[in-house]
Amino acid sequence: MTSPSTGRVARIVCAQLSPVIADLAENERLIRDAVARGIEDGADILVLPELATSGYVFASQEEARSVAITTGHQVFTEVSRLLAGRDTVVVFGFCELGERGRLFNSVAVVTGEGVRGVYRKTHLWDRETLVFTPGDTAPPVVGTPFGRIGVLICYDLEFAEMPRMLALAGADVLAVPTNWPLSEYPAGERAAEIIYAQAAARSNGVFVACCDRAGAERGQDWTEGTVIIDQYGWVLDDAGEAGTAVADVFLHLARDKTISPHNDLHGDRRSDIYPQEPPRL
Amino acid sequence: MTSPSTGRVARIVCAQLSPVIADLAENERLIRDAVARGIEDGADILVLPELATSGYVFASQEEARSVAITTGHQVFTEVSRLLAGRDTVVVFGFCELGERGRLFNSVAVVTGEGVRGVYRKTHLWDRETLVFTPGDTAPPVVGTPFGRIGVLICYDLEFAEMPRMLALAGADVLAVPTNWPLSEYPAGERAAEIIYAQAAARSNGVFVACCDRAGAERGQDWTEGTVIIDQYGWVLDDAGEAGTAVADVFLHLARDKTISPHNDLHGDRRSDIYPQEPPRL
Numbered sequence: 265m266t267s268p269s270t271g272r273v274a275r276i277v278c279a280q281l282s283p284v285i286a287d288l289a290e291n292e293r294l295i296r297d298a299v300a301r302g303i304e305d306g307a308d309i310l311v312l313p314e315l316a317t318s319g320y321v322f323a324s325q326e327e328a329r330s331v332a333i334t335t336g337h338q339v340f341t342e343v344s345r346l347l348a349g350r351d352t353v354v355v356f357g358f359c360e361l362g363e364r365g366r367l368f369n370s371v372a373v374v375t376g377e378g379v380r381g382v383y384r385k386t387h388l389w390d391r392e393t394l395v396f397t398p399g400d401t402a403p404p405v406v407g408t409p410f411g412r413i414g415v416l417i418c419y420d421l422e423f424a425e426m427p428r429m430l431a432l433a434g435a436d437v438l439a440v441p442t443n444w445p446l447s448e449y450p451a452g453e454r455a456a457e458i459i460y461a462q463a464a465a466r467s468n469g470v471f472v473a474c475c476d477r478a479g480a481e482r483g484q485d486w487t488e489g490t491v492i493i494d495q496y497g498w499v500l501d502d503a504g505e506a507g508t509a510v511a512d513v514f515l516h517l518a519r520d521k522t523i524s525p526h527n528d529l530h531g532d533r534r535s536d537i538y539p540q541e542p543p544r545l
Numbered sequence: 546m547t548s549p550s551t552g553r554v555a556r557i558v559c560a561q562l563s564p565v566i567a568d569l570a571e572n573e574r575l576i577r578d579a580v581a582r583g584i585e586d587g588a589d590i591l592v593l594p595e596l597a598t599s600g601y602v603f604a605s606q607e608e609a610r611s612v613a614i615t616t617g618h619q620v621f622t623e624v625s626r627l628l629a630g631r632d633t634v635v636v637f638g639f640c641e642l643g644e645r646g647r648l649f650n651s652v653a654v655v656t657g658e659g660v661r662g663v664y665r666k667t668h669l670w671d672r673e674t675l676v677f678t679p680g681d682t683a684p685p686v687v688g689t690p691f692g693r694i695g696v697l698i699c700y701d702l703e704f705a706e707m708p709r710m711l712a713l714a715g716a717d718v719l720a721v722p723t724n725w726p727l728s729e730y731p732a733g734e735r736a737a738e739i740i741y742a743q744a745a746a747r748s749n750g751v752f753v754a755c756c757d758r759a760g761a762e763r764g765q766d767w768t769e770g771t772v773i774i775d776q777y778g779w780v781l782d783d784a785g786e787a788g789t790a791v792a793d794v795f796l797h798l799a800r801d802k803t804i805s806p807h808n809d810l811h812g813d814r815r816s817d818i819y820p821q822e823p824p825r826l
Contacts, residue, residue: 380826381824386818387813389805389808390807391807393807401818401824402818402821402822402824403823404823404825404826405823405824405825406826412825414823419808422747423748423814424705424706425709425814425815425819426818426819428705428706429823434825449779450779450780453779456743456747459740459778460744460748462737463741463744464744466703466737466741467704467705496737497737498731498734499731499734524670524671525672526670526675527700532668532700533704533706534668534679534704536681537667537681537682537706537707537710538707540682540710541683541714542683542684542710542711542714542716543662543682543683543685544685544686544687544715545661545662545685545687545688
């Protein structure tokens, strides 16, 4: 389905997997299966969880190191091969072995042509700081036939500067692999992480696709908060019982930042004000 | 009630008034009554709506000008006199007559000692742009016996840069007079403006007190979305049927930005990343 004024429709699919801690072979299988299923379901953009290759609750840095990989690893080749001849884009988290033996909590953007981009999480959560080196490079915006995909990872999204910089750089949708540890929240409210995602979407006029993970790992329950959010901040779909969120969207709609006859989400920014020091009275 | 470790408790009251368009005398009366009632109710920080002195839906700039005032106007003297001998702080919106005849959508912070600070709205919404000059100065942080109050006005809050700059400058609570025009939102969701307020509170670890207005004006309905939000982003109270939100809080709690053994809301900011240009792949 295409519309000349808005571009090509994109089916976003978020598959809320349950990776197995430190079992690279099993997680490769889970990822391959999710990609094959995504293709069957007509996914144009498929988002999988953070650290999908490795699991999250490492007992030690050594354990993480035992399943750390580079983008030369076969999981990338295999995913790319499944995508060959298609426009489908897959975004998934992996435990990256970097230069000088450092470990990164990374996400790869993979197409039929190979690994299009890698982003290393810059805001590390809690005990991740004991395992990973924080990235020191801005997240990328990856051009695709459906629109431009900005990449963030989990806790990154809680810093409004991050969605803002991606949206200002032209991202139409933020793909956000996450592992959201479950914490209590008041009845009738959405999980706090989803509130952040809604605010990020609406304040920037971009779509947001967060893929959380399912189940529990070493006693850690997950929020299972997978959501696809429109450019107004409203939830189009969540993972529900099926564990998969699906939405068909025109990502080009994110390029119109007009929100009233006199307002533009980005044009209204006051870059002259933000660097000022507030007067203390 | 005091606690040595957390300071003095503050009762925040938001009184969701219904100002009368272009009727300064009547709005003075409404404001005086609200302040008197707030004092009776034990308010330490009383927040009233945006443009409380004037109403909002002006037919023309001339109509706004007919009720524009300076901080020399008696409404400030009267409010201050009501507060004499107390620590109570009142935050309310007024239509300000500025230098060279310019009009500003402003908020005053008033105590028993007079007008402590004025902030001129920097992000103007829709037809406000036809009436008001946008402010060109950062919002202030006002020190009080209860804690430090940062001031924003309505649409300002939708730019995450604004709560961020106030929180980084030490604000414990954001007082946000608003006039939120009602727009539809999905069942089960909070109004979008409240989602912004929740995200602003939680991402900065500050309290947020938004005072909306009630009723309708020249066919414009209001969201009546008045809320007091804690430093985790959860709603402590809303205006409900009574039209008044009340919460007793220790504002000093906002000074602890620790959110895990390894995380600090402000310390985790990556000021080295945010100015970078995202790679476009």
